[in-house]
Amino acid sequence: MxxxxxxxxxxxxxxxxxxxxxxxxxxxxxxxxxxxxxxxxxxxxxxxxxxxxxxxxxxxxxxxxxxxxxxxxxxxxxxxxxxxxxxxxxxxxxxxxxxxxxxxxxxxxxxxxxxxxxxxxxxxxxxxxxxxxxxxxxxxxxxxxxxxxxxxxxxxxxxxxxxxxxxxxxxxxxxxxxxxxxxxxxxxxxxxxxxxxxxxxxxxxxxxxxxxxxxxxxxxxxxxxxxxxxxxxxxxxxxxxxxxxxxxxxxxxxxxxxxxxxxxxxxxxxxxxxxxxxxxxxxxxxxxxYRDIEDDNPYRWYDLANQAYGLKNYQGALELYKKSSKMAPYLHESFYGQAKAYFQLGNIQKAKLAMKKAVQLAYTPKEEKLYSAKLQILGAAN
The missing domain is CATH 1.25.40.10 (Tetratricopeptide repeat domain)
Known part of the structure; x- marks a missing residue:
């Protein structure tokens, strides 16, 4: 819910x-x-x-x-x-x-x-x-x-x-x-x-x-x-x-x-x-x-996912991050969000896969460096 x-x-x-x-x-x-x-x-x-x-x-x-x-x-x-x-x-x-x-x-x-x-x-x-x-x-x-x-x-x-x-x-x-x-x-x-x-x-x-x-x-x-x-x-x-x-x-x-x-x-x-x-x-x-509304703007769902994550509703955030990335598979932010949510839910393996995708899609060198560092941390946590 x-x-x-x-x-x-x-x-x-x-x-x-x-x-x-x-x-x-x-x-x-x-x-x-x-x-x-x-x-x-x-x-x-x-x-x-x-x-x-x-x-x-x-x-x-x-x-x-x-x-x-x-x-x-x-x-x-x-x-x-x-x-x-x-x-x-x-x-x-x-x-x-x-x-x-x-x-x-x-x-x-x-x-x-x-x-x-x-x-x-x-x-x-x-x-x-x-x-x-x-x-x-x-x-x-x-x-x-x-x-x-x-x-x-x-x-x-x-x-x-x-x-x-x-x-x-x-x-x-x-x-x-x-x-x-x-x-x-x-x-x-x-x-x-x-x-x-x-x-x-x-x-x-x-x-x-x-x-x-x-x-x-x-x-x-x-x-x-x-x-x-x-x-x-x-x-x-x-x-x-x-x-x-x-x-x-x-x-x-x-x-x-x-x-x-x-x-x-x-x-x-x-x-x-x-x-x-x-x-x-x-x-x-x-x-x-929320899940029943037809809105093709991936950023709208990404924003709602961030709000849910901030409220520690990690399962709800994960659903919305996935909805955002399904609409716009190139959004690295959505995969980064999925990685964070998976980590909070205790699924380290899926967190790593999502973070790897974020690294691949990173739009700037700064973002790629950030995601790569997070991926290394996830690797150490396994």
Whole structure:
């Protein structure tokens, strides 16, 4: 039986580094998520997210339609323009709309993806998004953990192009502002869920600032656009819990876990709530459901495994380390974790095998040296 006692509430954000399953769901029954606890205030409209002032539009269009660039496919022209534009770009954690990102020359990767969409729309280029499972970035503030997420932008070639195609022709270009050699491309992210990320990010800021009316209004906008986004619902449940309405928070957690594909972050947060109110039997029941959640991000399971290991739940940690390595067989960290768990469980032989695998997969000489030293210790313990 897995047993976790998390100290922080978890929010998933979109930034420069990973993510939950963003796909919308046809959810039944309908969720009663609204409340009179909060006052609705003005938040950005969807069209404002991708708005560009005329001067910013003209800068891009002048480049795109310049005679000297007409022998370059349109999607490549967009990629080239962005490559020049982001030279000296400040990758702050702020989530900006397209116009602010272009004006401030700054923003996180979601901001740049938004800017890419704004430019692509001006010239009729088709955009798609894909989630990338890569090592996450964590931030802690108060009682919240935010986990940043990474999204690739795929720009398709224009239809009926007059550009003469040479020997090499690419039907699309992938714009990835922080590519990772070990990142795994995950599921496609539809446009509604992509837009909801913007509102989720801003809501997380307002949660940290304890402006609950603003956070609620932003999440309401996100739900209106993508009603089944589980991470929006998770953030809404966190809002209700922080504001003292635990009954409403619990109803949302149960809805996510019983009527959607589930969410590791929502389940973790729900277990926190149950243990806070000493409903330990319920906590144990729901904790066992980690293994039933479909989440293709190996780093999510690796993180949970570390938490279980820290709580001396070595068998539970071992199960989760194995789940992580099954999804991403190249992750040396998962095999190192397995070796530690096997050692604590008294299985020295399997600990050695897992450690040998960690040595083989080590990404840096420093990691290889560390694992080799641990392997020697295991050899002496046999």
């Amino acid at each position: 897995l047993d976790f006692r998390l100290a922080f509430l978890i929010l998933i954000l979109a930034s420069c580094a990973a993510q939950p399953d963003f796909s919308s769901n046809n959810i039944t029954p309908a969720l009663d998520w609204k409340s009179d606890d909060f006052k609705l205030v003005n938040v950005p409209l969807k069209d404002e997210i991708f708005f560009l002032k005329d001067d910013k539009k003209q800068q891009f269009l002048s480049y795109y339609y310049a005679p000297e660039n007409q022998d370059v496919e349109g999607h490549i022209r967009l990629s080239n323009y962005l490559s020049e534009f982001i030279s000296g770009f400040s990758y702050k954690g702020d989530t900006y709309n397209a116009d602010l990102a272009s004006t401030k020359h700054a923003g996180n990767c979601l901001s740049l993806a938004i800017l890419t969409k704004a430019y692509a729309s001006l010239v009729g280029l088709k955009i798609e998004y894909r989630r990338v499972n890569s090592a996450p970035i964590y931030a802690r503030e108060g009682g919240l953990i935010t986990i940043s997420s990474h999204v690739q932008t795929h720009v398709h070639a224009p239809r009926n192009s007059d550009v003469k195609k040479g020997s090499f022709y690419f039907a699309k270009t992938i714009i990835d502002y922080f590519p990772s050699a070990r990142g795994m491309v995950g599921d496609a992210v539809n446009f509604a869920d992509f837009v909801s990320m913007y509102y989720q990010n801003l809501a997380a800021i307002e949660l940290a600032n304890k402006d609950y009316d603003k956070a609620y209004s932003l999440l309401a906008a996100a739900i209106d656009i993508s009603p089944g986004n589980v991470e929006t619902l998770n953030t809404l449940a966190v809002l209700y819990k922080l504001s003292g309405n635990t009954t409403k928070a619990e109803s949302i957690y149960q809805y996510v876990l019983n009527h959607t594909q589930g969410s590791v972050s929502a389940l973790s947060n729900y277990v926190i709530l149950l243990k806070q109110y000493e409903r330990n039997d319920d906590a144990v029941l729901y904790t066992s459901r």
